[in-house]
Amino acid sequence: MFTKDTYTARRRQLKATVNQGLILLLGNEELGMNYRDNVYHFRQDSSFLYFIGIDRPSLVAVIDVDNDKELLFGNELTMDDLVWTGPKETIRDQAAKTGISEVQPLAALDGLLKAAQAKGQPIHFLPPYRADNAQKLSDWLSIPYAALKSKASVTLIKAVIAQRAIKAPEEIAEIEKAIGITVDMQLEAIRSAQAGLTEAQLAGRVHGVAVSSGGNLSFPIILTVNGQILHNHYQDTVLKDGQMVLCDCGAETPLHYAGDLTRTFPVNGSFTPVQRSVYDIVAAAQQAAIDALRPGMLFKDVHLLACEKLAEGLRDLGLMKGDIKEAVAHGAHTLFFQCGLGHMMGLDVHDMEDLGENYVGYTDTLVKSTEFGLKSLRLGRALEKGFVLTIEPGLYFIPELMDAWQAAKKHTDFINYDKVQAFRNFGGIRIEEDFLITEDGSRLLGKPLYKTASAIEALK
Template identity: 85%
Template structure:
């Protein structure tokens, strides 16, 4: 946990923003794998962690704005529990470390909520992303299960996002720690990949790096020789000469702050001429986006700038043609770049997206697009000092998409399909790094990791 004063200050800021009613924040439960006592790794809810810092299951907290009180709800360990888990700090002791003086048993929460409803108090809650928490809310608040997300408190959502979006120095230190571990994961992949091993064997080494550093993975490892499948997790596919490995991985510290980095490298140690040309296009687009980062700029515009740089490179390669700006405006580049340039990062690797992408990445005046490609841009709003985000352009040659567009004659003014056909078996390339927006620009977070084609080859 951070210092008590940090959690108290966070809750005070929240209370000043949401100034009436009752705020209910749910922690997460344990989840069983295949029978009750065989459990998945526990991960606490990030907003609960942000405001209360207690990393244990089966907790909830109430901030009663009308009656100026804060309560953590949960049941202390019984002797039967202690036999299996050993002694632990009490909930009361942990709550005190977060600056909360009052704890009550779990059963008292339902009674408090019923009284609040009867008294006409507004009960603010965040949209649930786990079925067990959704069911609790439905039962306690007598709200139909399928309507819960639409009934979540927009004032609370906006207040939480406003706070969590701006990273404090202690948070940035944790994020940099996570990125440092993630760099070590990437180096493990780049240095030890070899022809004949499987994707799973390589990913297992990365998993070990994350866990041995005291934390865990911030998301399931994406590691594949089929890099054109955007979120292709490792399988028993064997690495072969001439292929590239796309490795997108992230570590999470024991405080649950995330890192997220991607590198693409050749199995045999050297990029082919064609692979290197495409790699350099992606690298140039990433650098253009990095150079554009500053407070006040719309991230959507940074995304479109990167798209134009990708299209320029593809035009030089002969795969695209015509006016680059017009091609991007029409969405022709999305045959090769179907996703967004980046996302917020913090306590979640896709920070706060459980609260709704429209609230996290957009505003009332800047709405998320429904167009192919742009609809996958999670962040579009103007950047502010304190934001932490990823920059991850890529080029992906998806045979099914190429066939569909070619058959329908989509964007023939901008795409040379005959030349694109020669890249059907290419796969995909992505390069990703994490940045802090500063008062004057941006700063690369974490220790540097080689990313030019030549540097990657030297590591191989």
């Protein structure tokens, strides 16, 4: 938990922006793995953490903007609970640390909400992403379950995003802790990889670094020799000499701030000449994107710049041809780069995406594309000082996509399909780092991690 002043200032700003009514912030519940009492590792809702700061299940906060009141609802542990959990700090004591003085049992919440509805007081809530919280909202507010997302408060969504998007110094410090742990996770993966090991065995070692740091994973580890599958999680596939491993992983600190890094490395410590050529293309595209980061720059334009650099490298390799700007404008490069260049990061590894990509990454005037490739660009809006985001270009050789496009004679003015087919078993390469947008550019967050082909090889 940060200081009391941090949370009271955040709520004060939120009240000033929302301006009227009740703000309803739901914490998360514990969820059973295979029966109710055998629970998954608890993860608190990120917006609840941001404004309330209490990392504990079964809590709801109400901010009464009209009467300038803040209330926390939750049930204290009973003696039966304590037998299983041991003594824990009371909700009232935790609430005091975050600047909330009024605590009531959960049973009192329904009456408060019904009274507010009877008075015609607006009740603002965020779109629920968990079924149990959605059901609660449906019951409390008499809104059909299927209609909840459409009834969520756009005013509150925009207010939350406006605050959470700009990272305060204490948040940046916490993110850098997460990235530091993530660097250690990547080093464990690179140094431990060897022929005969399975993806799962390697991923287990990486996971252990995150847990032993006192935190956990910010998302399930992506670790695979089939790097052309964008989110391919580890399996029992055995690593072999000559293959590359793509490892995309992130640590989450005890305060739940995220890191997110990707490296692609050879199993036996040496890239083949072709692997190194493709790796260098991705590295050059990433550097071009990094150099373009600054406040006021549309991230969509940074993405397209990286696409052009990838396409230039592919043309030099003989896989693409023709005018590069025209090729990118037509989407020909998406045979090799099907996703977006990056995303916001903070309390969530894809920060605030439960609130809607159209609000987080776009604006009322900049609308998300529906085109293949661009539709997967999560962030397009102009960058602002204080944003934290990832830069993660890649090249992915997907045999099924190659075959479909070649059969359809798609973009034949820009793609040399006879050369492309030689790469159908290549896999994929991604390089990813995390950046803070500064007053006049950007800053790499966390301790540096080797990323040139030669430096990656030297780690073995």
